[in-house]
Every structure is written in C-alpha cells, then in structure tokens.
Amino acid sequence: MRTRVRLFTEQIAQRAGAILDLEVSHLADAISDPPSQELGDLSLPCFQLAGPLKKAPAAIATQLAAAEWDFPWIETVETAGPYLNFRLRRDHFARLALERVEQGGEQWGAGQSGAGKRVLVEYSSPNIAKHLAIHHLRSTMLGQAMANLLRCAGHEVISWNHLGDWGTGFGKLLACWDQFRDSDNLDDPPLEVRDDPVSDLNALYVQFNLASEADPQLDSLARDWFRKLEAGDPQAVERWQRIRSVSLEKFDTIYQRLGVHFDETVGESHYQDAMLQMVDQLKDAGILEQSDGADVVRLSEEIPPMLIRKQDGATLYGTRDLASAVLRHQMFPFDRCLYVVDAGQGLHFRQVFGVLKLLGYSWADQLEHAEFGVMRLQVDGAWKKGKTRGGQVVLLEDVLEQSVQLASDKVRAKNPDLSDDQVSQISEAVGVGAVIFSDMKSARRKDVNFDLDKILSFDGETGPYLQYTHVRFCSILRKASPLNLVSGDGNRLVEAEELVLLKRILRFPEVIARAARDAEPSHLSQYLLELAGEFNTYYAQHRVISDDAQLSGDRLALVEALQRTLGRGLKLLCVEPLERM
Template sequence: MRFDEIAVDALEAHVKNVLTKEEITRLIETPKHAEHGDIAFPCFQLAKTYRKSPQQIAKELSEVCEHPFIEKFEANGPYLNAFLKRKLISKQLIEKVTQLSDHYGSAIDGIGARVVIDFSSPNIAKPFSMGHLRSTVIGNSLALLAEKNGCEPVKINHLGDWGTQFGKLIAAYKHWGNEAEVKENPIPTLLKLYVKFHKESEENPQLSIEGRGWFKKLEGGDLEAESLWKWFKDESLKEFEKVYQMLGISFDKVQGESFYNDKMEEVVKELSEKGLLHESEGARVVNLGEDQPPCLIEKTDGTTLYATRDLAAAIYRYKTYDFQQCLYVVGGEQQLHFEQIFQVLGMMGYDWNKKMTHVPFGLILKDGKKMSTRKGKVVLLEEVLQNAIDKAKDNMMEKNPELKNLEDVAKQVGVGAVIFHDLKNERLGSVEFDLEQMLKFEGDTGPYVQYTNARCQTILTKAERKGHMDKVSGLEDPYSWEVVKLLERFPTEVKRAFDLYEPSVIAKYLLKLSQAVNTYYGNVKILQGDAGEKDNKLALLKSVTIVLQEGLRLLGIKAPKKM
C-alpha cells in the first residue's frame, strides 16, 4: 500500500462528507522535515464547512484518526501529521520488492493498450550524428516505460529516406561520384557529394532544377534513380545498425518515408474528394484558417512533401495497429508541422487524431552552442560513444585493474554515461555536452548510479559466503527509513514518467535513491550485528539493487555487477 493510500484510509471516514478520496489524495503532502512525520494533511479546505480554524480541525483529527500502519497522529498548526510504523512498513515493502523482483513498479493501467512510438529517424546518406541522440534515447525509454505501465509499445524508425534531397544527391553522384569511393567509405563520401552540390548550386542554379528533376524521376519509378537510391539507403542502414547495437536499441519496424509512396495518392484523392484541397500558386494545399499557414500537400511540379507522407503514415498506422496513443519523438522545431498534420486529420474526419502527440525535446549544446552540421562537419554519435567507452575503460583500469570482463563493463559504463547524461535533463530543456563530466563516478551521473548498484552487489556477494537472508523483520533507523521511503515511491515515479513522457523523472529518482543508499552505507555497518539484524540490512540492499537495475533498464542502460 502506498503512503498516500494509508493516509487516505485513515482520513476518509472522518472527512468523507466534505472531501472525496481523490481530493484527499491530491491534498496529501510530504513534510519538509523528518521530525514532522512522514505524511502531512493540510486542513484549510475543511475550515469553511466545519466553521472552525484549520488548527482546531487538525487537533481534533489527531485525536480520532487511526490506522494499523500509523504509529501516531500529531497536529502541527493547520496540518495533521502522521508518523508511520517504520519496522512494519519496511518489512512489508522489502518483502514485496524482493518477491516481485524486476516486476516491482509494473502496472496494469495500460491493460495492453497499443502505443506507437516514432523515434530516432535519421536521414539516409547522412552520418548518424549527435543531433539524433535525444530522439533515439528518449523514444527508447518511453517504449520501455510504456511496457512497464502495461501497454504494448510498437517502436518505429521512420527513416528520412525520401524527398528532394535524394534527387540532389543522385544529381551530385552523377556529376562527381565514384563508385569505389562510395563502397569503401559510404556515408562520408555521400555527405561530401551532398555538401558539394549545395555549394556548386549557389553558383549554378541549374543544378537545383536538375536535383528536383531526379527526385521527380525517383517518384515516377525511374530504374536508374531507384537503383542509386536503394544503394545509398542500404549502405546507410549498415552504418546506422552499428550505432543502434552500441546503444542496445532495436525497433519493431524500420519504415522510412518511402514505405508510404504507394499510399500517398489515396490520401491526396481523399483530401480532394472531401473538398479540402485547394490550388495556391500552382501548388496544392489544405487551408487551416486565417491565423495559420496552409499545409502544403503537393509542390508545383507534383512531387510530395513531408506532410503528405506523414498523413499517409498516420492513416496506415491507425489501420494497422489500432493504437491508443501515437507518439512522435521529434525536435521542438517541428511543432507547427505536427499541429498541421493533426489538424488536417481531424478535418478529414479522423477523430483518432486526438490520440496523437508530438513529444518535443530541446537541443544538445557544446559550450552553449548548438551541435549541428556545418559545412559538412558533424559530431558523429558512433565516435562519441566509442570515446566514452575508451575513457570509461581508462578510468576502471586505474580504479580496478583486476576487473574481469573489462571490455564489456567499459561499454556498459561509457554508453550508459552518454544516455544518462541526456535523460537526466528534462526533455524540453537543452543538454550541455561534456564527456569528462558525464563519466565521473560521483555527482549526478550514470556511472554514479551504476557504481552504487555494483557496491551493493559486492556487499551481498561477500555476505552470502557468511550466511543467508532468512527472515525479514524490518528496520527503523533514520538512514534505512530514507531508503525505504524512496523504494516505496518507485511505482509512482514509473507511472509519472510515462504520463509526462519524461524519462528524467526516473533518472532523477535513481540519483536520489543512490544518494540515500550511500548515506546509509556510510552511517550503518551492514555486516555487523546479530544474524537477524544483518539479514534485514542485507535484504534492504537487495531491494535497492532490484530497483536500481530496473530503473536503469527503463532508461536503456545496463547495470554491471562489478565496476
């Protein structure tokens, strides 16, 4: 039973004529100071009905409220404070966590609801840069959180594999490309061609016309255009897969924009039949009202755009998956685009557009500036991850040179550090990239959480040579109680993280739990005391490892047992 549920149970009989269960729950607070108890209930809202001061109401409630999990009630001014029975609650919570193991914190709220999550979505023929990190790790964590909350996630990688830029790339290859160079070093070579095309087209506008012509050929099924495009795509996918393997991320469907080529004509036809399509300066658009720009469906040359493909994708996904939610984990700069897509779907009569949500996020910064492609120079994600792994390996060789499986642990720590550094930041905020900082074993870092878990695992391993955790009777010292209170909050935080589409809720929670555990470890001699006392302390540590490992998993991070 959650702490707020205990308080509601105790209060409901005495205030149900004034407040509902839900209203009582919303009013429950956690006191700022431990000497004021574990739960606080403000009595201000009862004053008008009872025609008494909040202070008097708190005093009267303290004399009549009782609950088997509550040691005592105290009035503290206008607040009714409750002190929980630490030993009883810690006993029950530790038993619950250890019995449920990694199922602790799981919910059935979603009852199998299907959640489609569109994330990562790099562009083919371009490097997998740091710019794609946020969408990739946020989307993956949301999929894991959806599953933990009882939903069925469908992870879709909507590759940027269609559009005018591929006509430009084909034109560039036809002018300056070399087959052997592309085969030997595909992505850098293709990027150079693309950059050269843009530079040359500034002096020669005819090149841009040529690029658009090649894309029109591609849309029309031209064999040469299709062959080159498919080659560029296949080479890109091989490179992308290396990065996904490093991150430990997989997808249920890899369906690029090109997947919807044979579905767009039907969308354009439907828009036209429903009277939504209008001519505008030779292009075809859907007008969205005086205050908004129109949604562009077809260019003057008849080629399609992002909007056309996203409309086709949305309709296909709803028909295929019958989703309860469809999330687009895409940067905040695309907000207007998704507002238009959702509005057009509504105008088409699809009321399920209300189940679609754009999940935006902030930028990755380096020295306060955006990390982005500039004149062909990009910060490659694969290189960043490898650099993090190498630095993690150096750190561990210094701290623990005898460590077995050093390569595997270095990968888990290095990659985990990069992911955690991203996800500990609130989604809409920007992230300052600092590899040295994110790899530290102290402070608000991934390695700090991983090391806390490994430290607990070491103690448990050491203890198992001396005895076993048999009976749990509970703990009541102030240091263990801080840990117990945080363990109790885990299911609530799991739900809140998914409801807000905010993995940082879990990352911040893990930091708090790690801090509380290290304080506990620093003040309590775990392996001292009689057998029963030792068993209780070890059982608490076991519960901590379960929650730390599961919390890290929900962020897409591994938890090595030794570091």
C-alpha cells in the same frame, strides 16, 4: 497487486473517509512526506476537505486525530494546524515494504495504469545516406526510454522509426552514380562490401552540390533521376534500395550499441500513394486552397496555412506526415501517439494535428508532440548547437568512441589488475551509459550542454555515479555471501535513514507510472539520483554488515531491494547496471 507507498496512503484515505462519512477517492494523492521528520512520516493536508464538510481544515484534522487508527504500521496520529501527521511503526512498515519488493520480483516497478491502452512512439527518424549525428541522440534515447516506461506501466507499445528515405536528395545521389563514376565508382567496389559506404555517399553528395553551383544542369539531372525513381524505373529503384540497405545496416550497429530497437521501421517512401490520396481527400473536404500557385490548408489566425503541395506539384514532408498518421492509425488503432521530435518543429505539428482535426479524425486529439530542447556543444568557449568550430556535424559514433576511450582510461587507472576483456566490457558500459544518461537527467524540454568530461565523472548527477552505486550494492552482497548471512524480514530497520530509503523504494512504481504518463524520462532519472544519494548518506553513517547477524540480515535485505530498484531503473533508461567497475 499494489506495490507502492500508495498501498498505505490508500488505507489512510479510506479510513479518513469512513471517519468523516465522506467520499474521498482522490485523497490518497494528497498524502506526502512532511517537510520535517520531526513532524512525522506521512502527512495528510485537510484543505480539500474543508469545502464538502464546511469546516476549517484545522478542525477537520483535529476530528480525524481523535478517531481510532487501528493499523499495525501506524504508531501515532497528530495534528499540526490543518495537517494530519502519521508516525509509522518502522519495524512493521519495513517488513511490509520489503515484502512488496520481493513479490515484484524481476518485474518490480511494473504497473497496470496503461492496461488495455496502445501507444505508438515515433523516435530517432534519421535520413538515409547520412550518419547518425549527435543531434539524433536526443530523439533516439528519449524515445526509447519513453517506450520502455510505457511498456513497464502496462501499455501496449509500438515503437516506430520514421525514415527519411525519399525526396530530391536521392535524385542527386542517383545522378552521382554515373556522373561522378571517375571519382568514385559505386559499383566497384560495391557499396555492400565497403568499410564505410555512408561516408562515401556523403562525400559524393557534397561533391555534387559543389559541382552544381558551377553547372546548374546537374540539378535538372538530379530531378530527372528522382522522377525516374518515383516512376519505378528498375535501375533507379535498385540503386536506391542499395543506398537504403547500407544505411540501415549502419544505423542498426549504433542502435544495438545504445540498446535501441523498433517494432516498425517505415520510410517516407512507403506513403507515396497515400500522399496523393491525402491531397484528394483535402480537395473533397473543401479545405484545399490555392495560394500563389501552391496548395495550402488554412487553419486559424494563430497558425499559418499549411503548405501541402508546391507550385511544381511536389509534396512536402508535412503531406507525408498527414498520410502516415492516417495509415498508422489504420494499422495500429492507438489511444495515444507520441512524436519525439525537437521543439523547433512545434509549428509543423500544430499544423499537422490541426489539418487532421479539420478532416474529422477524432483520434487527432490523441496525437502529441513530445518535444525536446537542442543539444549544444562547446565551441570557442560558447555553447552552440551540435556542430564543431568548422561547422561540421558531430557524428554520434565518434562521440561514443571518444566516451568509451575516456572511460577506459579511468577504469585502467582505478583498476590496474583488470584484464583487457574486463576493461573493454566495463568501459563500453560506462562510456555509452554516460552519453545516454546525460540526455535523460534533465526535463526533456530543456536544452542540454554536452560536456564529455563532466558526464563521465563518478561524482555528481551522472550515469557512472549511478552505475558505481549499483556496483557498491553488488560488492556488499558479495562480501556477505561467505558469512552465511540470511536476508531478514526488515523488522530491525528502525533508523530514520532506513525509513527514508524504504519510502523511496516504494515510490518506484509510482515514478514509472508518472514518467510514462508525462512522457518524461527525467522523472525516473532524478528519482534514481535521489535514491543513490540517500543510500550513500546512509552508508556513511551505518554499517550494513556487523557483528549483529540479525540486523545485518535485515540491512542486506534493504540493499537487495535497493539493487533491484536501481538496476531496474537503469535498464529502463538503457544504461547497463554493472556488478564490478
């Protein structure tokens, strides 16, 4: 079922094709709003018809305007130079538009542009034994939003968390277990019962690095422990599994708070055998070369050689990415695979994708680096990448707590009569939603300046502003309930501002499909901001509930459609739509 403005633009395109006796399959994509409402409500530029017809665009527009346009929702057809402008019968258009939204139900906005296609989305990808930090927010939330949008557009989606759970750093932690038992015995109390085992592991890791500066033998000890882990030593594996387990538990607590979930959580450790097989495969293909004692694959003059194995025989995370790509495609043959990783890894992914193409994997063309800009914090009056003045990493959990507390202060100030439980629930939704939306509102490739005070504002381009607009919809509907007003069919929605809102609502599925196609959640966030802004302009000029019961019913139907659209859009972005605030 077509539930979009496209339902109308396709009819216009088909009629134009019939008049001109021309195939115009893509003409509907060119139809848009005129620059001014004085020109009409929909506009068809005739430039792309000039070539096939060998006529001037203005002459084509005149020919089309002279023909019959027998659609009940079209009032007039006029020309403006090379443009064919349509003025809609607002009562008919409103009724048809509201019918489409109602028919969409709870799945309003869902489409089938991705039907039959599988997309694997890798995002978040934190390192075990470390906290989720503020810089993890971008990959985590952009990736989850992409997964949500792709599912809504009809794709089968596999959401994938690629954990950093392997490498010499774990040799250091295993060495700490015995070496620094006097400072922190990880068996007493056990990691599993500690309040914050990840912080304790971090503290030991820092202690080890400081101590190794004075005693280089400690690094040798760490390498010995990692070799034991690679060889499957029972004690090393048991301790590593415990480190991994407490880290995952901590991650999951924050993921749940953010509305993030994964279909598959797979660590780098899973690819140990596959990495060795990958090295052999590169040898067999004749593309593995020696360079200063290391193994590399040469790509092109524009791309430096990819390092596969160091002089000491150790593989790198690039080798793991090669192996993981092959295994993923074996597990879930995909039509598209997105790596939601910061733009600084652009060269790395060009190398990975290039090597896979050299190996003859045709699906390597379906791999995409969905890159994003960095998140910057204000330090000493300047915006700097994700660290405090002292160079400390800013933890994501701390940012969420601070945001929720600031939201709580604002909610209490505005609503002193709310109970503690109500304040707690609203503050969690507003505080967490503000942090999430701050990451979604701009194009993902742009750097983000994270300003907690600004993102919690109830005015401007913020999550709380959208949540407040949703609350306003709910408040209007609650006020109408005791008045026994019945939602109308929309026939009385003839104001210019109402037409603007209806067209905006009908574009919701198109926006979702475009955001999914481009892996760009900001398409949806900007759409929602425009929707909210247009409603608030309308609300300042028109009463929804008035003495005219029939007009009130139609306007309530419009508010219901707006509420469904905004609420659904917020959920796709992992922001909770609130009924009270």
